[in-house]
Amino acid sequence: MSEPKRITTPLTDETVKDLRIGDSVLITGTIYTARDSAHKRLVEALDRGERLPVDFNGQIIYYAGPAPAKPGRPIGSIGPTTSYRMDPYAPKLIANGLKGMIGKGNRNEEVIAAQKKYTAVYFGAIGGAAALGAQSVKKAEIVAYEDLGPEAIRKLEVEDFPAVVVNDAHGGDLYKEGMATYQRS
């Protein structure tokens, strides 16, 4: 595996364009968690022409709902949830300035097209390695939709959060390429 690229949030177009499928990255800075219910509310707010509770310009959304934090810890175990459930909402958020998403699993054509058009990147994190995942989260606070419990939007301060570029802004798809490389008949 190539040496990981260190990137910081917010992401610029230059940073995003520089990322290619298969790149390992270490992310430092602020990222936001949001899952199904939060996405539904965000997009409904956009449809009504309202301002979002969080400014996602240049930001990364992590599709994740953590386990509760133990006393003295910023967060409980945290890892990615399956991304396709956010596909109906993601293009709209990308069109509104979102630059990155972290999750697991395939995205649909619309999301990939929006990534190309507006220069955004999709990272895969390791599903199920969530006790490890919690170690790169230094701070966490709920910033919106607290009533959603594990699905509330959290602002995370992360340090060297490990992820792999799955869909880059050039239309590349690691899931397809990776499978083609290691397929045997």
Add this chain to the structure above:
Amino acid sequence: MRKLDVKEVTAAVRQLCIDANVYLGDDVVKRLKQSLEREESPTGREVLKKILENVDIAKEDQAPLCQDTGYAVFFVELGQDVHFTGGDFSEALNEGVRQGYKDGYLRKSVVSDPIERKNTGDNTPAIVSIDLVPGDRVKIIMAPKGGGSENMSEVKMMAPAAGVEGVKDFVIDKVRRSGANPCPPVVVGVGIGGTFDKCAQIAKKALLREIGSRHPNPFYADLEAELLEKVNKLGIGPQGFGGRTTALAVHVEVHPCHIASFPVAVNMQCHVSRHKEIIL
């Protein structure tokens, strides 16, 4: 007749919920290590290393392996000579879930109504299947089931003419289409036969079998080996990033079925293949 206070059930279930979510079985760890040795993809090896590292950190921190601490699924083998005292068995079991998920800082992932989708706040109700068996003991198996892998599962009512080739095509296609969604490397539970519901249940029970174990019937043992080999030729690899370790195991369970029917179920399980049991 042996009397058993349901308080014992609550205490045992509380601990099972925590232990199942924190400690991965030795059989899974062993297979993950073997896979790491064999994996050809550098990214795949990195992923497997991190998965193994996660197992150690979870143990050390007493933290759940995965943030999705699952739906609380139970298989109970109830000795017919057991007489429960002190209350309602089902309520006592659910109380154990409530306490375990709270005290273990586990995520509550159950909504009370599938359409309204309001979190029940304590991860109840559990899903419990009870088999009545001879004896005066109670065996309780707890298997937290994550949503990501459960969502990639399927039951298909095939035509009997499809035969074993039909089963192979269905299973392999299912794994292929699931891609990275169920957090590979996966364990694949396959149920063949029974009724629509029985088939799904034996597919789930297949996930409880020790990794490395073979089906007692040589025909199905060979089928398991063939399916595992074929699945691992798909190239999906750890987390779908490409590689040779797509599945850790394929387990097949079979049941007699109706002359007109040929149900086949695939229950997908992620590498966090969790289950713990206790005998009371």
